[in-house]
Amino acid sequence: MRALTWHGKHDVRVETVDDPKILRPRDIIIKVTSTAICGSDLHIYDSFIPSMLPGDILGHEFMGEVVEIGSGGSKDLKIGDRVVVPFNIACGNCRPCTTGQFSGCDNSNPADKADLSEVAYGHAVSGIFGYSHMTGGYAGGQAEYVRVPYSDVGPMKVPEGLSDEQVLFLSDIFPTGWMAAENCMIEAGDTVAVWGCGPVGQFAIRSAFLQGAAKVIAIDHHANRLALAAQAGAEVLNYHDVKVREALMEMTGGRGPDSCIDAVGMESHGFSPDNVIDAAKAAVRLATDRTHVLREVIMACRKGGHVSVPGVYGGITDKFPVGAFMEKGITMKTGQTHTQKYMTKLLGMVVEGKIDPTFVISHRLPLEQAAEGYKMFKDQQDEVTKVVLKTDWKEAA
Amino acid sequence: MPLATPGGTKANVSPANLIDQPSDDTLVSRAVTISRSPEELYRFWRDFSNLAQIMDDIERIEVIDPVRSHWVVKGPGGKDVEWDSLVTEDVANRRIAWKAAEGAEIQNSGWVEFREGPEGRGTEVHALIAYDAPGGLFGRLIAKALQHEPNTQARRELRRFKQLMETGEVTTSEGPRGGKHAKKES
Numbered sequence A: 001m002r003a004l005t006w007h008g009k010h011d012v013r014v015e016t017v018d019d020p021k022i023l024r025p026r027d028i029i030i031k032v033t034s035t036a037i038c039g040s041d042l043h044i045y046d047s048f049i050p051s052m053l054p055g056d057i058l059g060h061e062f063m064g065e066v067v068e069i070g071s072g073g074s075k076d077l078k079i080g081d082r083v084v085v086p087f088n089i090a091c092g093n094c095r096p097c098t099t100g101q102f103s104g105c106d107n108s109n110p111a112d113k114a115d116l117s118e119v120a121y122g123h124a125v126s127g128i129f130g131y132s133h134m135t136g137g138y139a140g141g142q143a144e145y146v147r148v149p150y151s152d153v154g155p156m157k158v159p160e161g162l163s164d165e166q167v168l169f170l171s172d173i174f175p176t177g178w179m180a181a182e183n184c185m186i187e188a189g190d191t192v193a194v195w196g197c198g199p200v201g202q203f204a205i206r207s208a209f210l211q212g213a214a215k216v217i218a219i220d221h222h223a224n225r226l227a228l229a230a231q232a233g234a235e236v237l238n239y240h241d242v243k244v245r246e247a248l249m250e251m252t253g254g255r256g257p258d259s260c261i262d263a264v265g266m267e268s269h270g271f272s273p274d275n276v277i278d279a280a281k282a283a284v285r286l287a288t289d290r291t292h293v294l295r296e297v298i299m300a301c302r303k304g305g306h307v308s309v310p311g312v313y314g315g316i317t318d319k320f321p322v323g324a325f326m327e328k329g330i331t332m333k334t335g336q337t338h339t340q341k342y343m344t345k346l347l348g349m350v351v352e353g354k355i356d357p358t359f360v361i362s363h364r365l366p367l368e369q370a371a372e373g374y375k376m377f378k379d380q381q382d383e384v385t386k387v388v389l390k391t392d393w394k395e396a397a
Numbered sequence B: 001m002p003l004a005t006p007g008g009t010k011a012n013v014s015p016a017n018l019i020d021q022p023s024d025d026t027l028v029s030r031a032v033t034i035s036r037s038p039e040e041l042y043r044f045w046r047d048f049s050n051l052a053q054i055m056d057d058i059e060r061i062e063v064i065d066p067v068r069s070h071w072v073v074k075g076p077g078g079k080d081v082e083w084d085s086l087v088t089e090d091v092a093n094r095r096i097a098w099k100a101a102e103g104a105e106i107q108n109s110g111w112v113e114f115r116e117g118p119e120g121r122g123t124e125v126h127a128l129i130a131y132d133a134p135g136g137l138f139g140r141l142i143a144k145a146l147q148h149e150p151n152t153q154a155r156r157e158l159r160r161f162k163q164l165m166e167t168g169e170v171t172t173s174e175g176p177r178g179g180k181h182a183k184k185e186s
């Protein structure tokens, strides 16, 4: 089959690799129809994610058709079903899974791969498709076929009449934006500030409104992305034009936002002094993450407010404003999304027309041109918000 | 039984977790919580031939009688390492202890316990393995050659035990890759 593989910093290629096989009773094989490139993939593309090996197949946002079912047979799935697959792998049996904390699944990271995160984080993290060996070393979905383990738990059947593009983002960014807003514990009258108007930020903005926020303020430096946020009803700030913290205080009558969402993560842009130091340290591998936005959300948030961090971090940092965090009594919630917990509910909202997730797509390409897609998504963020890759370009066109 | 030290520690902590180790033995301890009953976990473990499913480098495990089993493990340079293991304690659904028979190349002993966890939290499985110094050194050399320190090995084995007991499968991510492993284009 054809698949997008990683070979080093800014070096990804579409090449021919073996087809995946059923290896366990609960496995299925999916023939991918649509797959997307995520901001998380950019962290790999930019070599910020450790434990990548040349030849790893990327991609964790994908959907397609069931073409093979293991002997353990998914009760609910049959050959030919169209499914969308959550980016994180969950067994459905362990305590995290049975209590809805799917991204904390104890069992989906193979025993030999789990050592890495146990050493780095104190506990082994769960498996994610196409996202380094620390998260399991699974082949990803930017490919023609994917093996999906524990298939009776993750994949969700797509009702007839819905296009790929309407449901593809249930695999990650829509639930991620939704959980980011949920972690804000929004109450009537709340103002939510969102840093980063990439796909995750866009869904966080819309989710915050759907969850009852009175006002959403969105921050980025790409005019196109700010415009998309404004379309959803957000007030938008370009941090190249405006002193962000001062503007936020003014726009909230001196209270500060009730909740602040960091939808940027470890590769914050810009030339603020702390960011430049972080970037220099990251270059020499002293501190791995650029945490400028994380610092800013804590400083901006009102006393007793909520800080929600869907943005991905992987290493360590310094200059963490621990005083502001403690003295203001801030609650911080974060984590990889418990995708499985939200998919059915959010599908319902798509069916009811409460949200049309296709708004975020700016570009469509055949899988063959996936490497170009990465380059565009990385270098032309002022034009590109989300790239969807199609395996059957003729059929899609 | 709880550990008590002159410094005032009094808690159910394994000797492996003491800062000053009590002997020259290499002690490895590990605990994992599994959402299954102590009975189910004990039953699986007590039939030692089952353990090949969760352990690395096992060539075979022969159960000779309720006390004695014969273990064959792939050693460095393709040479097998073999020994007999004897059950020294067997408390149904609760505890199994073993030690290698006289003359084993790797002198080792250990125990595993299945303890009821707090309400709704499943069973806490605790294991302690001790490697005697001389055999232990040899054992560690073997382990190093295989890149499997006893620690790493115990960690992985208990993870697989949990996976198999909870999900019915040992998790794997084997699969296609690109680069020099990619399929040759015809």
Ligand SMILES: NC(=O)c1ccc[n+]([C@@H]2O[C@H](COP(=O)([O-])OP(=O)(O)OC[C@H]3O[C@@H](n4cnc5c(N)ncnc54)[C@H](O)[C@@H]3O)[C@@H](O)[C@H]2O)c1
Binding pocket: A038, A039, A040, A041, A042, A043, A172, A173, A176, A195, A196, A197, A198, A199, A200, A201, A219, A220, A221, A222, A225, A239, A263, A264, A265, A266, A267, A268, A269, A270, A292, A293, A309, A310, A311, A312, A313, A335, A336, A337, A381, A385
């Ligand atoms: N928690 C999860 O489960 C989960 C899931 C998906 C993605 N993510 C993470 O969410 C983050 C965003 O993903 P995305 O796909 O939207 O990525 P993206 O790269 O498309 O978007 C990031 C946006 O942040 C903006 N930005 C950079 N520096 C900024 C700053 N200092 N202030 C304000 N905005 C700034 C960029 O201009 C860009 O528009 C990434 O870290 C990604 O890894 C997390």
Ligand SMILES: [Zn+2]
Binding pocket: A038, A039, A040, A041, A060, A061, A087, A172, A173
């Ligand atoms: Zn993603």
Ligand SMILES: [Zn+2]
Binding pocket: A090, A091, A092, A093, A094, A095, A096, A097, A104, A105, A106, A107, A108
């Ligand atoms: Zn699980």
